[in-house]
Amino acid sequence: MEQVGEVEQALTTLMDLCGDDPAREGLQETPYRFVKAFLEYTQGYREDPKHHLDKVFDVPHQELVLVKDIEFYSMCEHHFAPFFGVAQVGYIPNEKVTGLSKIARMVEGYARRFQVQERLTTQIAEALESELAPLGTMVVIEAKHLCMCSRGVKKASTKTVTSSVHGVFAKEASSRAEFLTLIKD
The missing domain is CATH 3.30.1130.10 (GTP cyclohydrolase I, C-terminal domain/NADPH-dependent 7-cyano-7-deazaguanine reductase, N-terminal domain)
Known part of the structure; x- marks a missing residue:
């Protein structure tokens, strides 16, 4: 689904804006997990x-x-x-x-x-x-x-x-x- 990829990219940008490295080990899969969690929350x-x-x-x-x-x-x-x-x-x-x-x-x-x-x-x-x-x-x-x-x-x-x-x-x-x-x- 194209929207999922767009949201994951936006979250990567947000993590960078907040001052962290989206490529570091603990954050690499966070955009995907975030989208999955929000679909459950809603x-x-x-x-x-x-x-x-x-x-x-x-x-x-x-x-x-x-x-x-x-x-x-x-x-x-x-x-x-x-x-x-x-x-x-x-x-x-x-x-x-x-x-x-x-x-x-x-x-x-x-x-x-x-x-x-x-x-x-x-x-x-x-x-x-x-x-x-x-x-x-x-x-x-x-x-x-x-x-x-x-x-x-x-x-x-x-x-x-x-x-x-x-x-x-x-x-x-x-x-x-x-x-x-x-x-x-």
Whole structure:
């Protein structure tokens, strides 16, 4: 693929610009490894993550379903620096439930794209809404952004928390409080 060769050449130029010798032993295969890694980091573009939720079951359950601490890794679209953390994903079914692992796969699919945390949070909630039509959906993501921790303001212990709240979670404080209580460690 011609694009791979172009990217590898650009990375060789970048290594030289940074002050290292792209021909030295440790760096000779780095451009290829970099391209391979980025294709893995962005594998979410090669799927529609909400389709993981297609498998549903008719289960008479109208109480909270919460999948906690779903680890994810993503790439900041502004700096191509990693950000990573956990997603807390909950919904109150309305006739349909999905497999618990499907929720984690869906999170992974959206995370494996160039992202901002705010969009990632919204995409997860909107996928649940569109595929399951639940009574309510709530997503909370907590993440560390290397673009903020290791460069720029260099605040290494900083975490960012985002949420997306729909349906009964938006209307009923008690439902929202139950979710928030359950996600606390």
